[in-house]
Amino acid sequence: xxxxxxxxxxxxGWYSEVIIWPPVxxxxxxxxxxxxxxxxxSYSWGPSGMGKVPIGDSLLKNGFREGIGTKLNLTPDEERxxxxxxxxxxxTNKYNPLTNKCEDAIEQGLNNLGHDxxxxxxxxxxxxxxxxxxxxxxxNLYPPFIPPTGSSAPWAK
Amino acid sequence: MGQITKAALEVMGRSLKPPASSRKKDxxxxxxxxxxxIGLCLSSCQSREQNRMLITAPVTLSSTxxxxxxxxxxxxxxxxxxxxxxxxxGYESDTKRxxxxxxxxxxxxxxxxxxxxxxxxxxxxxxxxxxxxKDYIYLTIPSSQEDDPYEQLALRATHPLETxxxxxxxxxxx
Numbered sequence: 001x002x003x004x005x006x007x008x009x010x011x012x013g014w015y016s017e018v019i020i021w022p023p024v025x026x027x028x029x030x031x032x033x034x035x036x037x038x039x040x041x042s043y044s045w046g047p048s049g050m051g052k053v054p055i056g057d058s059l060l061k062n063g064f065r066e067g068i069g070t071k072l073n074l075t076p077d078e079e080r081x082x083x084x085x086x087x088x089x090x091x092t093n094k095y096n097p098l099t100n101k102c103e104d105a106i107e108q109g110l111n112n113l114g115h116d117x118x119x120x121x122x123x124x125x126x127x128x129x130x131x132x133x134x135x136x137x138x139x140n141l142y143p144p145f146i147p148p149t150g151s152s153a154p155w156a157k
Numbered sequence: 158m159g160q161i162t163k164a165a166l167e168v169m170g171r172s173l174k175p176p177a178s179s180r181k182k183d184x185x186x187x188x189x190x191x192x193x194x195i196g197l198c199l200s201s202c203q204s205r206e207q208n209r210m211l212i213t214a215p216v217t218l219s220s221t222x223x224x225x226x227x228x229x230x231x232x233x234x235x236x237x238x239x240x241x242x243x244x245x246x247g248y249e250s251d252t253k254r255x256x257x258x259x260x261x262x263x264x265x266x267x268x269x270x271x272x273x274x275x276x277x278x279x280x281x282x283x284x285x286x287x288x289x290x291k292d293y294i295y296l297t298i299p300s301s302q303e304d305d306p307y308e309q310l311a312l313r314a315t316h317p318l319e320t321x322x323x324x325x326x327x328x329x330x331x
Binding site: 024033041046047048049050051052053054057060061064090091094095102 | 285286
């Protein structure tokens with residue numbers, strides 16, 4: 001890790017990643033969604049609050065749509081601080097669809113580490129900012145494996 | 158005097174008037190905001206969210222299943238459905254073990270069996286946590302068939318867990 005495998009070890013062997021999910025349905029998700037994966041757990045900020053599930057379960061639940069994940073180039077200390085962030089964020093923030101966006105928590109978490117992502121309006125804009133930033137450490141594609149159900153808003157297509 | 162003021166205001170108005178290109182940009186921006194606003198209104202009208210309270214009084218979950226028979230039966234209207242159990246004060250959620258740590262040090266987990274109208278049984282044990290106005294431990298629910306909704310659920314916990322709220326949440330937003 002960072003050319004110093006003796007002193008800098010990622011104890012879990014996981015990397016952090018931001019996954020951008022395409023728009024689906026009619027609700028707020030019809031504008032897309034962003035979730036963060038840190039040390040094997042998925043964090044997702046939405047109208048019901050901060051959701052946490054093991055990454056495997058998150059990928060299963062999102063199996064009806066394609067995700068694009070940007071692996072984050074973070075030091076172990078930054079990763080630890082980013083992991084602590086959602087725990088505090090949920091206590092001080094309430095989701096309001098008019099003033100909040102799902103990517104707010106991720107954006108502010110990265111901002112706290114000194115990585116300014118600007119103020120992307122949509123999850124896909126955050127994805128673009130990440131891809132063009134120094135944080136980009138590679139991309140993971142998560143292809144859909146189950147057929148989508150229900151209808152989606154015209155702007156979600 | 159009045160004429161001079163009027164003329165001065167006209168000159169000021171002209172100098173304050175933005176150039177045509179800027180006005181075009183403003184119009185485009187305004188149109189974008191209108192599209193977003195209309196989109197939000199439409200999306201809230203068409204929202205497939207289902208938020209049903211199943212239990213709103215204190216109950217104790219234990220190894221003996223708590224049977225709930227909702228009327229009408231439960232359906233999964235959104236892409237993400239979960240059975241949420243409010244976490245009582247003093248309990249801590251652990252995202253390594255995916256269990257609750259009780260104040261007495263015991264580890265508590267929940268599981269459920271769902272029965273569909275046609276009699277199919279589904280065992281649920283995939284745990285997640287949700288923190289907002291209230292903290293919840295939840296079970297992930299697979300999508301149901303429209304003509305085969307969930308008629309009964311049996312909820313249990315590995316150690317006694319007193320909760321004051323159990324709800325069914327089905328939404329498009331994770």
